[in-house]
Amino acid sequence: MSAKKKLKTSAMIASIAGEDQPTTAAPFGHALVEAAGKNDKIVGMTADLGKYTDLHIFAQAYPERYYQMGMAEQLLMMAGAGMAREGFIPFVTTYSVFASRRAYDFICLAIAEENLNVKIVSALPGLTTGYGPSHQATEDVAIFRGMPNLTILDPCDAVDIEQSVQAMVDFNGPVYLRLLRGKVPRVLDRFEGYRFEIGKAKQLIDGKDALIISSGLMTMRAIEASDELKEKGKSVAVLHCATIKPLDSQTILDEVRRHPDRPVFVAENHSVVGGLGESVASLLMKEGVAVKFYQIGLPDEFLDAGALPTLHDRYGISTKEVVKTIEQNAF
Amino acid sequence: MSQTATASKADTLKALRQRAYNIRRHALRMGEVQGQGYVGQALGIADVLAVSYFHALKIDPRNPEWEERDRFLLSIGHYAIALYAALIEAGVISEDEIEDYGSDDSILPMSGMAAYTPGMEITGGSLGHGLGIGVGMALGLKRKQSTSRIFNLLSDGELNEGSTWEAVASASHFKLDNLIAIVDVNDQQADDKSSLVLNYEPIADKWTAFGWETYRVDGNDLDAVLEAFDSALASSSGKPRVIICDTLMGRGVPFLEERDKTHFIRVDENEWSVALQKLDDVYGIQSGEK
Numbered sequence: 135m136s137a138k139k140k141l142k143t144s145a146m147i148a149s150i151a152g153e154d155q156p157t158t159a160a161p162f163g164h165a166l167v168e169a170a171g172k173n174d175k176i177v178g179m180t181a182d183l184g185k186y187t188d189l190h191i192f193a194q195a196y197p198e199r200y201y202q203m204g205m206a207e208q209l210l211m212m213a214g215a216g217m218a219r220e221g222f223i224p225f226v227t228t229y230s231v232f233a234s235r236r237a238y239d240f241i242c243l244a245i246a247e248e249n250l251n252v253k254i255v256s257a258l259p260g261l262t263t264g265y266g267p268s269h270q271a272t273e274d275v276a277i278f279r280g281m282p283n284l285t286i287l288d289p290c291d292a293v294d295i296e297q298s299v300q301a302m303v304d305f306n307g308p309v310y311l312r313l314l315r316g317k318v319p320r321v322l323d324r325f326e327g328y329r330f331e332i333g334k335a336k337q338l339i340d341g342k343d344a345l346i347i348s349s350g351l352m353t354m355r356a357i358e359a360s361d362e363l364k365e366k367g368k369s370v371a372v373l374h375c376a377t378i379k380p381l382d383s384q385t386i387l388d389e390v391r392r393h394p395d396r397p398v399f400v401a402e403n404h405s406v407v408g409g410l411g412e413s414v415a416s417l418l419m420k421e422g423v424a425v426k427f428y429q430i431g432l433p434d435e436f437l438d439a440g441a442l443p444t445l446h447d448r449y450g451i452s453t454k455e456v457v458k459t460i461e462q463n464a465f
Numbered sequence: 466m467s468q469t470a471t472a473s474k475a476d477t478l479k480a481l482r483q484r485a486y487n488i489r490r491h492a493l494r495m496g497e498v499q500g501q502g503y504v505g506q507a508l509g510i511a512d513v514l515a516v517s518y519f520h521a522l523k524i525d526p527r528n529p530e531w532e533e534r535d536r537f538l539l540s541i542g543h544y545a546i547a548l549y550a551a552l553i554e555a556g557v558i559s560e561d562e563i564e565d566y567g568s569d570d571s572i573l574p575m576s577g578m579a580a581y582t583p584g585m586e587i588t589g590g591s592l593g594h595g596l597g598i599g600v601g602m603a604l605g606l607k608r609k610q611s612t613s614r615i616f617n618l619l620s621d622g623e624l625n626e627g628s629t630w631e632a633v634a635s636a637s638h639f640k641l642d643n644l645i646a647i648v649d650v651n652d653q654q655a656d657d658k659s660s661l662v663l664n665y666e667p668i669a670d671k672w673t674a675f676g677w678e679t680y681r682v683d684g685n686d687l688d689a690v691l692e693a694f695d696s697a698l699a700s701s702s703g704k705p706r707v708i709i710c711d712t713l714m715g716r717g718v719p720f721l722e723e724r725d726k727t728h729f730i731r732v733d734e735n736e737w738s739v740a741l742q743k744l745d746d747v748y749g750i751q752s753g754e755k
């Protein structure tokens with residue numbers, strides 16, 4: 135028997151936080167409780183994943199406004215549409231795979247086609263569990279980008295998530311948000327004046343040697359990569375694009391054109407097919423902006439099961455691998 | 466019943482009891498490797514798996530893809546630990562794999578997938594797929610004039626999914642008497658007790674109303690499970706059969722039976738060896754005897 139301690143799959147309870155990273159517990163749940171205190175139209179609904187999407191915090195605070203719909207994602211979306219029709223603002227939660235794969239038709243016709251005010255908050259986006267393809271939503275953005283009316287959000291950390299809740303309440307229309315749950319890292323605090331805004335990309339770090347355009351947890355990796363490369367004398371800019379659709383075309387174009395010689399890396403916790411990378415690529419192509427362009431994302435395949443750190447290395451989205459990809463291509 | 470039939474039934478039960486013990490033991494050892502896992506479910510369903518694999522199913526452990534085998538579909542991917550334990554006991558998987566359970570590149574991932582594990586017929590985990598796949602396989606077997614049968618183990622949580630009920634309706638429409646559903650009613654789902662998440666009682670009446678031949682037993686009473694399987698498999702009603710099994714999570718390890726039930730029953734690091742010891746006590750097994 136080998137004495138070496140094996141890496142655990144740490145599947146359902148996986149945290150993406152690094153060992154000594156500051157974190158906030160259940161930022162979505164707490165932010166929703168706060169928003170609900172100011173707006174009595176807000177209700178919470180789930181498909182047997184309240185505890186696993188941090189909605190249980192809301193359920194404890196507002197048991198009368200919490201609807202357990204059972205493990206029935208299609209019903210969840212239809213019932214969310216019904217609630218919205220009656221004037222409420224339902225926050226409906228499940229995992230990203232089940233929202234995108236199982237409930238697609240119900241979201242598309244019952245919610246999006248009528249532009250109903252349903253907020254779909256889904257946990258385990260991209261590669262955030264080691265359970266294998268049944269739970270890894272590697273193509274959810276690709277699936278949803280083709281759906282008219284739907285706004286797609288991919289927050290980076292607890293700060294983003296907290297601010298996105300009120301932003302979703304203030305915004306009228308259907309939204310799909312890729313949730314990080316449990317102990318969620320806090321990284322955007324360090325950027326003074328940062329505010330999450332639907333539809334806006336934000337420059338976090340300026341730099342002249344390369345530009346990373348990123349969303350979701352890959353913005354965290356991009357910041358870490360930029361920090362590491364700075365120590366090696368390279369200045370790498372980070373543009374955080376927490377809204378994937380509608381894309382903030384103006385900011386992206388301005389930023390790319392500002393240094394036309396800078397290679398552009400688009401980093402996302404998602405397949406290289408159909409996500410932020412291809413959105414940015416088509417924008418640049420349509421606008422006639424020619425730059426060196428690279429994608430950092432998950433391969434177009436069903437991914438392995440295993441421990442998350444192993445898989446993030448294997449598929450090139452760990453900080454170490456991001457640094458490597460940039461060094462190999464940019465300088 | 467004749468004297469010899471009674472005696473042989475007692476022998477059958479004794480042998481199955483030993484199998485159920487071994488399945489529980491394999492599952493606890495896997496849980497210990499990861500320090501976590503769905504052992505509560507595995508302990509609860511062990512008796513049903515013992516009857517399935519060591520009494521009902523026609524399989525060839527050396528050839529898991531034998532064309533004439535009965536197909537056992539695990540739609541509940543998270544119960545993989547339980548099925549691995551049964552497959553190890555059946556000799557389909559080597560016992561040596563236990564120490565790699567759930568680790569990187571193991572053939573025993575935490576959630577059951579067909580491509581990883583011999584004897585794992587389908588990739589489960591997106592709940593509510595198994596019975597519909599079973600309908601298609603049962604239709605296919607009939608087309609091939611095969612006498613093999615489809616078994617699908619599903620959970621009470623899967624009764625929440627609309628897709629399950631599409632398959633339930635279809636199976637009776639097509640008179641799929643080669644399809645046997647086994648439902649583990651452990652009264653537990655991810656958020657809460659099943660009866661509180663979405664109450665499905667009366668479960669048996671629903672299956673019956675959908676045209677199935679329905680059995681409901683205490684899934685931890687080996688004798689009752691055995692009788693239900695025997696009756697279901699001998700039936701000539703021409704209907705699909707369902708065996709609804711009420712089980713107790715953690716069964717066989719008293720302190721886990723009594724622990725607060727959640728989807729993931731907590732087992733502390735120092736408790737795994739205690740659990741194995743308590744299991745031996747329950748089965749009256751002296752150490753060194755197994």
Ligand SMILES: Cc1ncc(C[n+]2csc(CCOP(=O)(O)OP(=O)(O)O)c2C)c(N)n1
Nearest residue numbers: 182205590591592620621622653654655728
């Ligand atoms: C379609 C789908 N929705 C949600 C989940 C997340 N999930 C995993 S297990 C589970 C509970 C299902 O109930 P059951 O199988 O009875 O749970 P257990 O008895 O193991 O606690 C849920 C909701 C899933 N795997 N598939």
Ligand SMILES: [Mg+2]
Nearest residue numbers: 620621622653
């Ligand atoms: Mg259950």
